[in-house]
Amino acid sequence: MSVLEFENVTKTYGKKKALDELTFSIGENRITGLIGRNGAGKTTMLKIAAGFMRESSGEVRVFGENPFNNLAVSANMIMVDNDLNLPASLNIGELLDTAASFYPNWDMKLARNLMEYFRLDLKQHHTGLSKGMKNTFNAILGLASRCPLTIFDEPTNGMDAGVRKDFYRALLKDYIANPRTIIISSHHLNEVEDILEDILLLKDGKQFLHMTVEDLREYAVVVSGKEEVLNGWLSGHEVFHRSSAGFGRSYAVVRNDLSEDQISAAMKNSLEFSGISNEDLCLYLTSQEKGGIDDVFNKN
Numbered sequence: 001m002s003v004l005e006f007e008n009v010t011k012t013y014g015k016k017k018a019l020d021e022l023t024f025s026i027g028e029n030r031i032t033g034l035i036g037r038n039g040a041g042k043t044t045m046l047k048i049a050a051g052f053m054r055e056s057s058g059e060v061r062v063f064g065e066n067p068f069n070n071l072a073v074s075a076n077m078i079m080v081d082n083d084l085n086l087p088a089s090l091n092i093g094e095l096l097d098t099a100a101s102f103y104p105n106w107d108m109k110l111a112r113n114l115m116e117y118f119r120l121d122l123k124q125h126h127t128g129l130s131k132g133m134k135n136t137f138n139a140i141l142g143l144a145s146r147c148p149l150t151i152f153d154e155p156t157n158g159m160d161a162g163v164r165k166d167f168y169r170a171l172l173k174d175y176i177a178n179p180r181t182i183i184i185s186s187h188h189l190n191e192v193e194d195i196l197e198d199i200l201l202l203k204d205g206k207q208f209l210h211m212t213v214e215d216l217r218e219y220a221v222v223v224s225g226k227e228e229v230l231n232g233w234l235s236g237h238e239v240f241h242r243s244s245a246g247f248g249r250s251y252a253v254v255r256n257d258l259s260e261d262q263i264s265a266a267m268k269n270s271l272e273f274s275g276i277s278n279e280d281l282c283l284y285l286t287s288q289e290k291g292g293i294d295d296v297f298n299k300n
């Protein structure tokens with residue numbers, strides 16, 4: 001069953017198209033990483049999914065219903081982001097009590113244990129917390145609410161490396177014990193990749209690809225060798241990125257749709273093949289220029 005569906009969804013801010021006919025569907029009990037460059041439309045997509053904002057056109061369905069101003073949807077989903085709007089008059093202990101009364105699956109024991117582990121004092125006010133502590137508290141809200149749809153938009157901003165690691169470990173442990181649909185947007189795919197099952201990559205407000213983390217690992221390869229040999233070999237292949245490695249050598253990232261015969265013929269021509277990390281691949285796939293930052297310096 002689909003938990004979240006976008007069908008040809010467009011969102012415009014004035015003349016700016018933040019989402020452009022975006023279509024995808026996320027099923028039950030999966031952890032999806034939402035990846036994309038700055039301005040790709042991630043936050044806009046998540047805010048529409050959370051019902052905080054209305055799409056300009058297209059169909060959005062969360063648990064089969066449009067989420068905008070929809071109480072039934074909001075009791076079953078939580079979106080944790082850097083600017084959670086929480087009542088300033090309540091201390092964070094009281095905020096936990098308020099969340100407990102709203103979310104049907106709330107786990108107060110988990111919330112209290114995490115607060116103690118991360119040394120958050122129940123008497124403190126949200127406004128008095130440091131940036132990293134605020135986001136740690138927000139992350140605890142997201143975990144303990146155990147919502148069937150849980151969205152984290154850049155949850156680890158400001159957290160130190162230890163807290164980030166602990167948060168992702170806690171998320172994974174709790175997810176295994178209590179499966180639900182989780183979406184995490186992050187600029188740091190390397191950091192979050194181990195807990196993800198699927199990756200949804202946005203580019204310019206559109207879905208660029210949506211596949212399992214394992215399939216993404218097989219999606220492309222790096223080919224390197226002498227520039228003239230490589231250049232000749234590349235025609236007829238889908239090239240995502242190419243760059244000079246100096247001393248007459250070059251490398252390119254190409255789609256991995258190569259047969260064994262093609263690979264062994266290329267290797268006979270002294271071309272070499274190697275893997276690429278999913279984070280680097282996503283950066284190359286969503287780069288505006290095929291040569292990356294080097295293109296800026298190569299322009300006349």
Ligand SMILES: Nc1ncnc2c1ncn2[C@@H]1O[C@H](COP(=O)(O)OP(=O)(O)OP(=O)(O)O)[C@@H](O)[C@H]1O
Binds near residue numbers: 013037043044045
């Ligand atoms: N309130 C707004 N008014 C006008 N334009 C906006 C507004 N919010 C976002 N945009 C524009 O919409 C596009 C998508 O923005 P969005 O914040 O959704 O991207 P993002 O992928 O979350 O980016 P980042 O990784 O930098 O957080 C950007 O071009 C942005 O400038």
